[in-house]
Amino acid sequence: MSLSAPKTKRVASPRAQPTAGSYRKGEETRRRILTAALQEFGVAGISGATTRKIAQEAAVNLPALTYYFGGKEGLYLACAREIVGEYQAHMLTMLVDVRTGLDRGAGPPAAREALKAVLDALVDLQIAGRQSDIWMSFVLREIAEQGPAFGLLFEQLWAPGVDLIADLIRRVTGDAPASTRPRLQALLLVSSLSAFSHARPISLKYLGWRSLSASNVDEIKAVIRRQIDEIA
Amino acid sequence: MSLSAPKTKRVASPRAQPTAGSYRKGEETRRRILTAALQEFGVAGISGATTRKIAQEAAVNLPALTYYFGGKEGLYLACAREIVGEYQAHMLTMLVDVRTGLDRGAGPPAAREALKAVLDALVDLQIAGRQSDIWMSFVLREIAEQGPAFGLLFEQLWAPGVDLIADLIRRVTGDAPASTRPRLQALLLVSSLSAFSHARPISLKYLGWRSLSASNVDEIKAVIRRQIDEIA
DNA sequence: GAAAAAACCTATCGATCGATAGGAATATCG
């Protein structure tokens, strides 16, 4: 049989993608597992999360995870792909608009405003979104641990976003194209948002906020916008 | 016997502190375990690290961890205390100096310079230090997961540092004492450093740097200093 | 409604985890 797996280490993926035939009910179950897995992986990481708890919260039994995702790591990777997809769905139109604006040679004031718009959207996505705090937790943990989804998240999510922000900063400051300074500034700017995504518990405790109300989010946006205004 | 533990959940800590009698060799072993544990916990977190690997890297056998630290969680807490101690040893004199300068009513220009000095020291400690990347990894992970050492790290390490930076920013901008803005700015500023501590792997990959050379660290410091100059 | 495909479930395996029992080996001090 040529169907036998190479078996480098695990047998694993009998059905990593739902590409081929699948009933309607199966898709619903698959999504239920994915949602529960995003929650658990986001909270506890890939080593801290247990497949049993994911199965329980998804109201399925243990072998269902293997059936649909080929195992724990396959499920983890599926979560990463899901996050990338949602990120692109929420940000892609804006990113494309800003990028075309850059290509048409928008001036520094326009670049500064675009920068504010991009960071407002990032704040909304990372901080204020319904479940996006879970996503950001997932992404930042994976980025730090360099787990199995590191490459995917870097190429599809991190690098394009930071690149765009760096280009906008470069347009504002007039730095040379090869300069690393705007890219450093972009990295620091994006990372500062981790105060309210990854480090949210300690930031809330420090500020004495119980949760992030709409007015609190506006306050955060205002501080970031002002910081962008001060870029010279 | 009144010595029987309350036993809420674990028996655990027969010797959490080396307070009482201890031979010289025992202290060395204890420190060897602590060093290996800091490395492992910093890399993999409390759930990802295994006591067996820590014991192996410390060249001791498994029960030694229970003997010296009462168990995995006791060892984890000992690591947190060790980090707080090292942090205070490296930063305390500077923090005290800056604080007394503030109390004596230093002007905005002096506050701005003090801010640069504090962040330079933070960069040195978090980014350029010999093993401090491990410490920062430990701290940020614990802060995000709100594990058993959360309270300790918040009160002894995070809150005092951010408070000082917020006070310095307030002195620079002249904000009202009750304003949340300088505290927000301080949180964002400190969190931006996570680009090169917690998120270092992805930042290095993005910049195409293989590691953080001295000149690279200087470049980072320059960008941060310039950002402090732009605070208005 | 029969046949095929897909989905689901019970029971269990082997590995690994943290913790401990119980004592041997070593160091310190009288």
Add this chain to the structure above:
DNA sequence: CGATATTCCTATCGATCGATAGGTTTTTTC
């Protein structure tokens, strides 16, 4: 040296983990 405290080690326990064997039930198609 002898006594005692401290340190270290082998072996193993019970729990939990991820994965799978092997079959039953449900859904879709003809």
